[in-house]
Amino acid sequence: MKPELVNPAHTAIVTQELQGAVVGPDAGLAALAREAEREALPNIARLLPVARTAGVKVVHCLVQRRPDGLGANHNAKLFAIGASGVDITPGSPGATLLPQFGPEPTDLMLSRWHGLGPMGGTDLDAILRNLGVTTIVAVGVSLNVAIPNLVMDAVNAAYRVVLPRDAVAGVPTEYGTAIIDNTLSLLTTVTTTDELISAWT
Secondary structure, eight states: OOGGGGOGGGEEEEEEOOBHHHHSTTOSSHHHHHHIIIIIHHHHHHHHHHHHHHTOEEEEEEEOOOTTOTTSOOSSHHHHHHHSSOOOOTTSGGGSBOGGGOOOTTOEEEEESSSSSHHHHSSHHHHHHHTTOOEEEEEEEOTTTHHHHHHHHHHHTTOEEEEEGGGEEOSSHHHHHHHHHHTGGGTSEEEOHHHHHHHTO
C-alpha cells in the first residue's frame, strides 16, 4: 500500500455497526459478535486513536429502528433476524457506539433507519465529499453483508477503498477470508491494521 493512498488530508475511517446490538455483549447475532471480538474489535480500538492523531476523519455508521418498525426494511430474511428481540431504538444500548470506539469530539456519527449499508441509508456520501475525502478505510462488521455493501457503493461512487483485513469480521471465519480474497481484493486495497498504523505514524 502506498502511503499517499491513505494521506490523512483525504482519508476517512468509516466504522460499520460497532454498536451494542451487533457486536456488544448482548448482540443479536452472538456468533458474529464473538468473531469480531477475536481480532477485529481490538485492532479497531488500536487504529482509531492513531488515525485521529494523524488527522484522519472518523465516521461511525450505526443502525437504529423505531419500536414499531415504521420506515425500516421488511423485504429480506436478514431484517427479521435482526429485529427478533434486539432493541435498536434510538438512544438504547443496542443502537449506541461501544465506548471503546468513542465517539471523540472530532468524530462524526450517522445512524440509518433502513437498508443494508451506510452509503445508501445515511448522508455518508455527501458528508465525505464535504470533508474532501477520496479514500475510505472500511472497518467493522460484517463481511457477510454490510461491508461488501459499503465497499461496492463506495467504489460505485468513485471513492478508493482500503480494507484492513484484520479490522473486519464475518461468519464463519473462513467465509470472511474467502470474500476478502475472492471479491473484496478486486475492489479495494487490502492491508492490515499495523500497516495503516505505520503509514499514520
